[in-house]
Amino acid sequence: MTKPLVSLRNAGKIYRNGTVALAGLDLDVRAGEFLTLLGPSGCGKSTILRLIAGLDSVSSGTLTRGFSQARGNIGFVFQDPTLMPWASVFDNVFLGLRLQGISRHDAAPVVNDMLALVGLGAETAAFPRELSGGMRMRVSIARALVSRPPLLLLDEPFAALDEITRFKLNDDLLTLQGALATTIVFVTHSVYESVYLSHRIAVMAARPGRIVEEIAISAPSPRGQAFRTSAAYADACAQASQTLQNAMDEVLK
Amino acid sequence: MKPFGAAWGPPRWAVRYAPPILVFLAVLAAWEAYVRLRHVPPYILPSPTLVLETLGTDRGILFPALLVTLKTTLSALAAAVLGGVGLAVLFAQWQWVERSFLPFAIVLQVTPIIAIAPLLLIYLEAPMAVLVCAFLVAFFPILSNTALGLASADRNLIDLFKLYRATRWQTLIYLRLPAALPYFLGGLRIGGGLALIGAIAAELAAGNAGKGAGLAFRIAEAGYRLNIPRMFAALALISLAGIAIYAALAALSAALLGHWHDSAAGPER
DSSP states (O other): OOOOSEEEEEEEEEOTTSOEEEEEEEEEEOTTOEEEEEOOTTSSHHHHHHHHHTSSOOSEEEEEESSOOOTTSEEEEOSSOOOOTTSOHHHHHHHHHHHTTOOHHHHHHHHHHHHHHTTOTTOTTOOGGGSOHHHHHHHHHHHHHTTOOSEEEEESTTTTSOHHHHHHHHHHHHHHHHHHOOEEEEEESOHHHHHHHOSEEEEEETTTBEEEEEEEOOOOSSOOHHHHTSHHHHHHHHHHHHHHHHHHHHHHO | OOOTTOOOOOOHHHHHHHHHHHHHHHHHHHHHHHHHHTTOOTTTOOOHHHHHHHHHHTHHHHHHHHHHHHHHHHHHHHHHHHHHHHHHHHHHHOHHHHHHHHHHHHHHHHSOHHHHHHHHHHHSOHHHHHHHHHHHHHHHHHHHHHHHHHHTSOHHHHHHHHHTTOOHHHHIIIIIHHHHHHHHHHHHHHHHHHHHHHHHHHHHHHHHTTOOOSHHHHHHHHHHTTOHHHHHHHHHHHHHHHHHHHHHHHHHHHHHHTTTOTTTSOSOO
16 A cells, blocks of 8 residues: 555644644545545644644644655645735746746746646736636636645635636646646535545544544546536535534534 | 716816815915905915915025925935835844834834934034934834834735745745835835924924024024015925925835735726
């Protein structure tokens, strides 16, 4: 069996104010998979992403990475597009490469290719304020993927978007994963989105944050409208929804 | 042809500038009428036309003085930008610098410049003392606004820079400085006005000490001679200088922020 890309063992996170965000967490992220962390607000989903990204450290247990932590090896997409408003679309996507010391001239083909891949090839000179919410999120995804990281972390990236844009970006994200063979860890509290996108769903409960069940989604790729309307999709949604409900009931007991 | 449903109205520049211009002209007309109808002598209150006439007749005295004041103001503002931005950057990079220097910057800010000016005039040559006074009042708003801007960069972007393992200086250049630009420009606009006020206050103090060459000195001198029209003419020049500085800095803000920041961009998105 291949070594996981990221492995958390009995991991815990306690913040300075004493809040126990995570406790006894065991989770493997396998190369090439689309893993979704599904759970209610405050269950520690975003904390797991921050731990994996190295933006925070575990308070107990271990976190090991099966890849180098060199610059550009992890892409991160936040809930908000988090673009630099003073910079053009090109310069926003160029950021990671610029920080690696790559010149604009050398980076231009890579940046332009990535922008074309997310459907923004004609918007390179635009500024974020001139773009729609969906387009800004595409820029954010392009920025995260421009260095072709082996691991992409997305923290509820589509939560603030309308449903039509969200469906479109769901499909685009799956296409990008297929094209770039990137491992994705995706955070959401939408059961439907998690089932549509994932190979595997880790359902979480709060207080303290922990994984209560893992659900494998066996539907083949590429997925599309046919999958959204299939019985398999409905069954998987029902299962994930029930598991999530059980997890929330357990917390309320 | 206007599209169907498009609202008719005067041009935008007229909507923006016509009301204050009309109010200003109305005040001048009322002032002129009052002076003429009540036969108010010019050593009590000169009419606007007399003030305008004095601007022409005394131009050999007033305009060189205006140049002196403007030179002092702009030199002080330039020094305040260099000092304020430089110190704010040091604050952002090393907290011990902020802890060490901020109290002194606040002491300078809260001490009235009119109380400092006579002391400076003892220790420095008059032009240098005036320059230092103007610098002191312009410095703090630029420092505090820029420091606030440098500390206000988006937390997620700061995390992103950490994730990309950006160096401290990369984070400063590519994130903190651009994020601080609107704050700095806000401080610059305040500092521009204050530099003029500081220069005028210090010139008045210098004038009282019998030294000086700026507009405020000319006001004090004209006051001693009861030349009230010249006082008003000098005052008008000071106001115009202040408006010009503000307009120039507002134009700079629009040029630097117009394409990305909501404070300078138009209503269209």
